[in-house]
Amino acid sequence: MTINEIQDxxxxxxxxxxxxxAKYEYIIQLGKELPLIDEVYKTDDLLIKGCQSRVWLRADYIDDRVIFTADSDAIITKGLVSLMIKVLSGQKAEDIVQADLYFIDAIGLKEHLSPTRANGLVAMVKQMKLYAMAFSARY
Known part of the structure; x- marks a missing residue:
């Protein structure tokens, strides 16, 4: 599926x-289904800067695709990173870099998050796109 098909x-x-x-409960449920990052990668260099909660994000480049794994110490944040992984993981690096993540506004996420969580979400997106940029420059 394409990024836009997943967003839709x-x-x-x-x-x-x-x-x-109900939407928050769904986000929390998604967080529980998140493919967790291996404990050995829960290091400071994989923490997303700008998140109030601790969020670890790792990116691997496998078969021309970027694969993300993550974890967080906060249940809502874990759900948010799970949403982002659902949309972006398994996609080509160039597609991630160019992705317009319109679903965030379409589902009303930004206006229903606290300012610190909204900033954290922006930081997640930024970090995922940076990983994708690095991969597309390298391969």
């Missing part, structure tokens, strides 16, 4: 929920 699917998934409590 997420927008549809979120449209089924009546209120933001």
């Amino acid at each position: 699917e997420l927008i549809e998934d979120f449209s089924f929920f009546e209120d933001w409590m």
